[in-house]
Amino acid sequence: MTSPNQVLQGDSCQPNAYKFSPALPSRYKTDGIFKALAWAAVVISLTVLVVLLADVANDGISRINWNFLTSFPSRRPAESGLLSALVGTIWVMALVALFSFPIGVGAGIFLEEFIADSFFENIVEVNIANLAAVPSIIYGLLGLQVFVRWLFPITGGRTILSGALTLTLLILPIIIIATRESLRAVPSSLRQAGFALGATRWQVVREIIFPQALPGILTGVILALSRAIGETAPLITIGALTFIAFLPPLSLQGLRTTFSVLPIQVFNWVSRPQAEFHLLAAGGIIVLMVMLLLMNGIAIYLRNRFQQNR
Amino acid sequence: MVSETTATMTEPVIQMENLNVYYGSTLAVRDVNINIPYNQVMAFIGPSGCGKSTVLRCLNRMNDLIPSARVEGKVTYHGRDIYSSDVDAVDLRRRVGMVFQKPNPFPKSIYENIAFGARINGYQGDMDELVEDSLRKAAIWDEVKDQLKKSGLALSGGQQQRLCIARAIALQPDVILMDEPCSALDPISTLRVEELINQLKDQYTIVIVTHNMQQASRVSDYTAFFNAEATEQGGKQGFLVECDTTKTIFNNPREKSTQEYVSGRFG
Numbered sequence: 001m002t003s004p005n006q007v008l009q010g011d012s013c014q015p016n017a018y019k020f021s022p023a024l025p026s027r028y029k030t031d032g033i034f035k036a037l038a039w040a041a042v043v044i045s046l047t048v049l050v051v052l053l054a055d056v057a058n059d060g061i062s063r064i065n066w067n068f069l070t071s072f073p074s075r076r077p078a079e080s081g082l083l084s085a086l087v088g089t090i091w092v093m094a095l096v097a098l099f100s101f102p103i104g105v106g107a108g109i110f111l112e113e114f115i116a117d118s119f120f121e122n123i124v125e126v127n128i129a130n131l132a133a134v135p136s137i138i139y140g141l142l143g144l145q146v147f148v149r150w151l152f153p154i155t156g157g158r159t160i161l162s163g164a165l166t167l168t169l170l171i172l173p174i175i176i177i178a179t180r181e182s183l184r185a186v187p188s189s190l191r192q193a194g195f196a197l198g199a200t201r202w203q204v205v206r207e208i209i210f211p212q213a214l215p216g217i218l219t220g221v222i223l224a225l226s227r228a229i230g231e232t233a234p235l236i237t238i239g240a241l242t243f244i245a246f247l248p249p250l251s252l253q254g255l256r257t258t259f260s261v262l263p264i265q266v267f268n269w270v271s272r273p274q275a276e277f278h279l280l281a282a283g284g285i286i287v288l289m290v291m292l293l294l295m296n297g298i299a300i301y302l303r304n305r306f307q308q309n310r
Numbered sequence: 311m312v313s314e315t316t317a318t319m320t321e322p323v324i325q326m327e328n329l330n331v332y333y334g335s336t337l338a339v340r341d342v343n344i345n346i347p348y349n350q351v352m353a354f355i356g357p358s359g360c361g362k363s364t365v366l367r368c369l370n371r372m373n374d375l376i377p378s379a380r381v382e383g384k385v386t387y388h389g390r391d392i393y394s395s396d397v398d399a400v401d402l403r404r405r406v407g408m409v410f411q412k413p414n415p416f417p418k419s420i421y422e423n424i425a426f427g428a429r430i431n432g433y434q435g436d437m438d439e440l441v442e443d444s445l446r447k448a449a450i451w452d453e454v455k456d457q458l459k460k461s462g463l464a465l466s467g468g469q470q471q472r473l474c475i476a477r478a479i480a481l482q483p484d485v486i487l488m489d490e491p492c493s494a495l496d497p498i499s500t501l502r503v504e505e506l507i508n509q510l511k512d513q514y515t516i517v518i519v520t521h522n523m524q525q526a527s528r529v530s531d532y533t534a535f536f537n538a539e540a541t542e543q544g545g546k547q548g549f550l551v552e553c554d555t556t557k558t559i560f561n562n563p564r565e566k567s568t569q570e571y572v573s574g575r576f577g
Contacts, residue, residue: 117377189414193474195375197427197481198404207426208416 053289060282068283072245073265077276082284084244085265088160089229089291091248092261095164096171096228101221104172108179108217113205132173139170140237148238156256158239160248163259166234171224178220182213215303222299226292232263242268262288321348323485323515324369324406329383331364331373336541339364339548342383344534346485351511353526353556354519356536357571361548362519365536366487369517370406371399387485404431407478411490413470415462415477420445420454423462423473424480431481440480447513448476449506468499472506479510486510488518492525504529523572526556533559535568 071081115121143166147155155162186209194204241258242265248254262284269281322345329342339361346352346369354362364373371392373379385392392402404427415423424441433440441458445451450472454465462473471491478486488507492500507516507529520526526533534553538546551565563569 187414189410189412190416192372192375192410193414193416193477196370196372196403196408196410197430197477198400198402199427199430200400203430207430212417 056282056285056289059279060284060286063279063283064286068280069287073243073268077274077280080277080280082262082265082280082287084247085260085262085284086287087247088240088244088259089261089288091160091254091259092164092167093225093229095160095255096167097221097225099164099168100171100175100224103168104175104221104224105179105217107172108176108183109205109210111176112180112183113209114201128173128176132177135233136170136231137233137237139166140234142166142169143234143238158241158258159256160259161255162238163235163240163261166238167228167231170231170234171228174224174227175221178224179213179217182216182220183209185216186212211306215306218302218306219299222295226295229292229295230263230288232261232267235261235264236267240264262291322346323348323388324517325384325386326365326368327384327386329365329368329381329385331361331368332378332380332382333376334378336543336545337547339536342550344550344553346515346517347532349511349513349515350531351507351516351518351529352532352534353530354517354534354536355521355523355526355571356548356551357538358521359546359548360536360538362534362536363489364548366489366517366519369485369487370403370408372403372408374399404481405483406485406487407481407483409471409474409478409486409488409491412494413467413474415465415470415473417461417463419459420462420465420473421458423477427477427481444476444480445473447479447510448472449502449509450476466499468495468502471495471499471503475503475506475510479514483514485515485517488516490519490521493521500525523560523574527560530556532556535559535563535565535571537567537571 067079068081069086070083071079072084073082074080111121111124143162147162147165148157151162155165190208190212191204194208195201199207241260244258244260246257248257248259266281266284266288269277269284272278324346326342326344329339330337331339342365344352344365354366356362367373368381368385369387369392373381381393387397387402387406390397416426418426421441424444425437428437428440442451442455445454450469453469454460454473462470465473471494475486475491492503495503504525507518510516511531518526518529532553533556535551536548537551538548541547551568552559552563554563559568560572563572
């Protein structure tokens with residue numbers, strides 16, 4: 001940014017023109033300072049991230065190979081892999097997506113489009129905002145009591161289904177809030193146009209508002225899922241195992257098998273004394289991050305796709 | 311006031327009797343008595359905050375969408391009270407169409423913009439024909455006939471507004487409400503919309519809210535003048551001053567405030 005040193009000269013016809021003091025150099029200086037500060041913020045956050053990634057990659061990349069992905073965990077670090085944790089994560093995330101998308105988006109639509117500005121909506125809104133801030137371990141305790149114990153006949157105890165339901169509860173508030181924000185961003189003139197054409201509320205939502213809000217909703221859902229994929233505490237609380245040497249069968253019965261997920265596997269390896277296991281943990285972190293990147297990539301792809309269709 | 315004007319009007323499509331509109335506990339507009347005659351253009355004029363848009367939105371029950379809004383008095387459409395429990399607002403809005411201040415086409419294709427309303431209301435006829443017919447009536451067919459798949463948002467502001475008019479026409483309404491349809495348009499687009507209004511009044515009853523008195527005098531057959539007065543709570547309360555033929559309102563109004571407003575002395 002260049003700052004002109006010379007202020008325009010000329011006789012002003014306005015009698016009070018001399019009362020302005022442009023002070024351009026100092027104003028540009030303030031500009032510069034804030035630009036530098038903003039830059040510093042970017043650099044600091046990026047540096048931390050890059051250092052973390054580099055450290056993990058340095059430790060773990062040597063461990064990433066086909067065997068690592070296709071072996072079960074083992075006492076012997078050299079033979080150990082994360083197949084069961086990887087498959088467990090995929091199972092759990094698929095179920096979480098299946099449960100949380102319709103429930104979260106549905107609740108968001110109901111609150112924002114159907115009962116907006118009512119007393120009930122205000123109460124629910126405050127509660128949901130609070131729920132989004134509740135520590136995840138509390139959800140773990142809730143899941144332990146409700147899904148593992150009370151609903152034992154359905155979930156079968158400490159199973160994939162219980163884990164997925166617990167994580168669904170955890171991210172529902174985030175999805176509801178994201179859905180509502182996206183719906184709110186759709187101009188109300190479009191709602192009015194729809195109603196003025198004799199559309200019912202559902203028709204307005206279904207045909208006009210929802211397609212507009214979908215890219216934002218998808219982004220919110222994927223961000224929420226990204227949070228769920230890294231959660232460890234609630235799953236440990238409900239009793240996910242750290243050593244699983246089998247895969248759930250691809251059937252309904254698979255929902256009722258015990259399971260492990262990537263963060264728990266990593267947590268388990270890190271807490272072992274042997275250094276070899278720490279390298280395995282680094283490898284596990286890389287796999288987890290690749291999954292995260294894939295999910296975010298899908299989110300961006302979907303968003304762009306739906307935006308083009310507008 | 312009502313009886314005098316009624317005598318000069320043909321059969322009214324919409325009648326408002328002692329209409330009061332509240333927002334919460336605030337009375338926003340009071341004592342509105344207007345008869346809207348069949349296949350004529352009725353203009354609502356008046357200074358900002360006098361409630362002309364509010365009254366307009368009572369005619370297709372768009373005010374229902376504002377939770378705090380409440381209507382007192384009677385509004386009849388072909389003799390039926392539209393606020394009675396046996397009248398459905400969704401059905402009413404198919405018959406009483408609306409065009410808004412800012413053009414608001416859907417972010418869909420031009421074709422879909424027209425077809426949407428027909429489809430959701432269960433239109434059984436030939437959709438292509440309806441789309442073409444509506445666009446022709448809104449005097450925009452020649453400009454868009456080769457690009458019906460293009461987004462409605464790609465059109466210019468004036469074209470968007472005519473698309474919105476076509477969208478309203480597609481539902482075969484008998485009344486079209488227009489809420490300052492030209493205030494966001496340039497003078498040439500404004501002129502085209504005004505020409506369009508003149509063509510449309512053969513088939514439709516039109517109620518237009520406008521800030522522009524020249525526009526009211528150019529396009530309307532009847533004019534209702536609203537005014538506002540400050541309330542003790544610091545808000546504004548609108549009321550109907552008078553309603554008569556446009557000629558009378560502009561040349562020989564009964565009330566002094568009307569005379570002052572139409573001659574540009576305030577507002």
